[in-house]
Amino acid sequence: xxxxxxxxxxxxxxxxxxxxxxxxxxxxxxxxxxxxxxxxxxxxxxxxxxxxxxxxxxxxxxxxxxxxxxxxxxxxxxxxxxxxxxxxxxxxxxxxxxxxxxxxxxxxxxxxxxxxxxxxxxxxxxxxxxxxxxxxxxxxxxxxxxxxxxxxxxxxxxxxxxxxxxxxxxxxxxxxxxxxxxxxxxxxxxxxxxxxxxxxxxxxxxxxxxxxxxxxxxxxxxxxxxxxxxxxxxxxxxxxxxxxxxxxxxxxxxxxxxxxxxxxxxxxxxxxxxxxxxxxxxxxxxxxxxxxxxxxxxxxxxxxxxxxxxxxx
Numbered sequence: 053x054x055x056x057x058x059x060x061x062x063x064x065x066x067x068x069x070x071x072x073x074x075x076x077x078x079x080x081x082x083x084x085x086x087x088x089x090x091x092x093x094x095x096x097x098x099x100x101x102x103x104x105x106x107x108x109x110x111x112x113x114x115x116x117x118x119x120x121x122x123x124x125x126x127x128x129x130x131x132x133x134x135x136x137x138x139x140x141x142x143x144x145x146x147x148x149x150x151x152x153x154x155x156x157x158x159x160x161x162x163x164x165x166x167x168x169x170x171x172x173x174x175x176x177x178x179x180x181x182x183x184x185x186x187x188x189x190x191x192x193x194x195x196x197x198x199x200x201x202x203x204x205x206x207x208x209x210x211x212x213x214x215x216x217x218x219x220x221x222x223x224x225x226x227x228x229x230x231x232x233x234x235x236x237x238x239x240x241x242x243x244x245x246x247x248x249x250x251x252x253x254x255x256x257x258x259x260x261x262x263x264x265x266x267x268x269x270x271x272x273x274x275x276x277x278x279x280x281x282x283x284x285x286x287x288x289x290x291x292x293x294x295x296x297x298x299x300x301x302x303x304x305x306x307x308x309x310x311x312x313x314x315x316x317x318x319x320x321x322x323x324x325x326x327x328x329x330x331x332x333x334x335x336x337x338x339x340x341x342x343x344x345x346x347x348x349x350x351x352x353x354x355x356x357x358x359x360x361x362x363x364x365x
């Protein structure tokens with residue numbers, strides 16, 4: 053019985069392949085742009101109890117208008133809740149580092165096209181606990197709406213009071229534990245609308261942050277040549293201790309129709325998880341047409357076989 057089912061599956065897949073090969077394909081791409089930059093956006097550092105760490109990052113005013121930029125600099129906790137929503141003011145996480153950090157600049161003004169280095173120092177106490185520590189150095193615009201401005205003052209706020217965060221992922225040297233668990237993976241077998249994607253949920257069970265790497269490879273049904281892969285630029289996500297992250301990796305130029313072999317690879321804390329799946333991409337209306345054609349063919353074959361049997365008798 054299992055052998056017959058396998059033959060039926062192969063026959064149906066082959067039928068889909070033949071019909072879909074006759075149809076056109078399409079894709080979509082998009083681009084993004086930013087007018088204000090922070091470089092780098094985050095830092096991953098290792099700290100030693102009893103020592104000081106000096107770091108720096110740069111904020112640039114790349115606005116295309118003629119306005120200057122006024123800003124304040126503050127140090128705040130970096131925390132994520134159970135749904136991985138970012139929180140900058142809660143202290144539930146490992147945020148003692150906020151009390152150890154000072155910046156050389158508290159406020160300033162940037163000319164158009166100008167850049168400012170912001171230096172920070174982390175004075176790590178002798179009794180600092182081993183493991184992860186997390187904070188955000190916030191560069192926040194200064195609103196001019198309620199300020200008294202002189203005539204001709206063209207200073208404006210950063211994108212109408214928008215803040216930018218420089219995230220510090222710190223690990224205190226000592227007895228740290230790097231461990232994690234892939235709780236679930238999902239690669240849909242049928243996609244009627246949207247793009248081919250792979251999703252997974254990972255829990256960081258260690259006492260410091262870890263980086264999860266997500267790779268997706270897509271092959272045509274009858275070929276070993278990739279039509280899409282992000283192997284050269286895999287997707288990386290930092291997961292904080294005792295936090296669970298669900299991430300989706302998407303092929304955003306998936307054709308309208310096709311049958312593909314999808315290989316999804318997750319690497320986290322030295323453990324590799326791989327999932328391979330046969331995925332059919334087909335609009336719902338076309339799916340019903342194909343099913344109708346397959347049923348019609350099967351019906352025709354059955355009727356033909358019965359008529360042949362009757363003729364032989």
